[in-house]
Every structure is written in C-alpha cells, then in structure tokens.
Amino acid sequence: MVFRLANRFTAGLSMAGALASAMLFMAPAKAQDSPMSLADRVARLEQQQQNQDQYRTNLLNQLQQMQSQMQNMQGQIEELQHQVQQLQDQNKAQYTDLDSRVGRLEKTASANPAPAASSNGPASSPAAASTAAANPAAPAAPSAPAESAAEKSAALNAYNVAFKSLKGGDYVSSSRGFREFIQKYPNDALTPNAFYWLGESYYATTNYQVAVEAFKHLLNQYPQSDKAPDATLKLGYSQLEMKQNDAGVATLKSVVAKYPNSNAAKLAQERLRRLSQQPSR
Structure with a gap:
C-alpha cells in the first residue's frame, strides 16, 4: 500500500516536472514570436496604406483626364450644333x-x-x-x-x-x-x-x-x-x-x-x- 502511494507520488512529481519543463520551453518561443508578428502586421498595414495612396492618385489622374475630355467634347458638341x-x-x-x-x-x-x-x-x-x-x-x-x-x-x-x-x-x-x-x-x-x-x-x-x-x-x-x-x-x-x-x-x-x-x-x-x-x- 505504502509502495503504491510512493509510486503514485513519484509519478505525479515526474508529470509535474514534465509540465513545468514544457512551459519553460514554450515561454521563450512565444516571447520571440510576438514581436515578429507585430512587425509583420505593421509592415502589412504600411503596404496597404501605400497601395491605397497610389490608388487614390491614379483615380484622381483619371478624373482629371475625364474632365478634360468632357470639356473638349462639349466644345465639339457646341460647334456641331452651330453647324x-x-x-x-x-x-x-x-x-x-x-x-x-x-x-x-x-x-x-x-x-x-x-x-x-x-x-x-x-x-x-x-x-x-x-x-x-x-x-x-x-x-x-x-x-x-x-x-x-x-x-x-x-x-x-x-x-x-x-x-x-x-x-x-x-x-x-x-x-x-x-x-x-x-x-x-x-x-x-x-x-x-x-x-x-x-x-x-x-x-x-x-x-x-x-x-x-x-x-x-x-x-x-x-x-x-x-x-x-x-x-x-x-x-x-x-x-x-x-x-x-x-x-x-x-x-x-x-x-x-x-x-x-x-x-x-x-x-x-x-x-x-x-x-x-x-x-x-
């Protein structure tokens, strides 16, 4: 009976030690992963912002070109109406x-x-x-x-x-x-x-x-x-x-x-x- 309890106690200590070792092993890994993920996210957000800025610039250029074309077309329409x-x-x-x-x-x-x-x-x-x-x-x-x-x-x-x-x-x-x-x-x-x-x-x-x-x-x-x-x-x-x-x-x-x-x-x-x-x- 005493021998069984001793074995169980030893087994519990072994399991607790294994768990503690595992936690100690994983903690540094998480400490290393978190800063890298944050940097990636920041880089990704910056890239998205740059893409959005470029898109707005392209859109503005297209609008200006369309306005110029519409002005030219309006002048042509008025000339045709006159003719x-x-x-x-x-x-x-x-x-x-x-x-x-x-x-x-x-x-x-x-x-x-x-x-x-x-x-x-x-x-x-x-x-x-x-x-x-x-x-x-x-x-x-x-x-x-x-x-x-x-x-x-x-x-x-x-x-x-x-x-x-x-x-x-x-x-x-x-x-x-x-x-x-x-x-x-x-x-x-x-x-x-x-x-x-x-x-x-x-x-x-x-x-x-x-x-x-x-x-x-x-x-x-x-x-x-x-x-x-x-x-x-x-x-x-x-x-x-x-x-x-x-x-x-x-x-x-x-x-x-x-x-x-x-x-x-x-x-x-x-x-x-x-x-x-x-x-x-």
Whole structure:
C-alpha cells in the first residue's frame, strides 16, 4: 500500500516536472514570436496604406483626364450644333424659295394652256407668261434682241430641267444645266436666277470659290434682280467658309443695310450674332 502511494507520488512529481519543463520551453518561443508578428502586421498595414495612396492618385489622374475630355467634347458638341443650325437655316431659305417658285411656274402653266392673241406678239405666249410670273423683278438686258416664242419656251424648259436637278439634290447635273442655260440664253429674263442657282449648286458641294464667282457675277451684272439679297447672303456665307472672316462679316452687314426687310437680312443678323458669341482663337 505504502509502495503504491510512493509510486503514485513519484509519478505525479515526474508529470509535474514534465509540465513545468514544457512551459519553460514554450515561454521563450512565444516571447520571440510576438514581436515578429507585430512587425509583420505593421509592415502589412504600411503596404496597404501605400497601395491605397497610389490608388487614390491614379483615380484622381483619371478624373482629371475625364474632365478634360468632357470639356473638349462639349466644345465639339457646341460647334456641331452651330453647324447643324446653320445648315437648317440655309436649307429653309433655299427650299422655301424653291417650292414657291415651282408652285408659281406650275400655276402659271396650268392657267395659260394656249397662246393668247395680242398685238404684243411673242411676249403674250404661254412661255413668256410663265417666265414673267417666275421672275417678275429680274430685268432683261436692255440691248438684247427679242426672243421668239419658241426660244422662250426652250429657255424655260432648259431652266426647269436644271432647277429640277437642283431640287432633287443632283448638284452636279444642276450646275451643268445652269451653265449651259447661261451660255445658250445669256439675255433671257431668267439668266440672273440661273447665276444664283449655279452659285447654290457649287455652294452645296463646298466649291466655295466658284460659288463666289457666280454670286458676284449676278450682283455685278444684275444688281436689281430679286435674287440679289440671297446672292449677297450666300456670298458672305461662302467667304466665311473660306476663312475670309473680315470679308464675310462685311458682306453680311451689307445684306442688313441694303435689304433690311428681307429674309436674307434676318439670316445675316442671326449669323452675325453667332459669330459675335464665338470665343476668339
């Protein structure tokens, strides 16, 4: 019995010694591990902070680039809006006049199906009546020989063919047709109008230099033509398109001064207003 108790006591002492040894062995290890883990954590946090700082810097740079791009795009959008509005104004003025003139020609032709007997001779023919109705204000050359009824009819037909091409957007055919009309019928009452629509055909295809020549010829040779206001307006537009800004502005101002009550004057004023609002470059 005593021997058993002695053995148990010895075994307990051995176990306690083993536990104490184990604890003494582990304590230094923990004392060494704790500082290293803390250093790693600090290093990890510093690296994360650096990554976050770099991310913020990259994000800020991207935002600045996007703002710059948006500003450039805004300027391009405003320029495109200006060009679209300009084209709308030009098309409105052009096709309003086109439709009005075609309507008058068709109305006159239907109202005069046959030649009327008159002591005035050829001037009372249907072709002459159609010509006069189509262009009441355009003067004929004072020294030009009188056209026969057949010549007037042929001239009107050639003019209408070129005019139809213009209205259909076939500017190459219309410019060719109006050139041929001017060469063949230089003294016809519709010749001033043919010069105007010839200029329009070239303007529509951005051939501004040739358009300027056509408009100037009309204004120099037929200053009293009813197309003079529109020709002066399109002359100014063409000069602006050719970057002749001073000349273009002066021409538009002359439209307002010479033809204050015309639709061309309203369009010239609107264009001048936009030019004054554009930032100087």
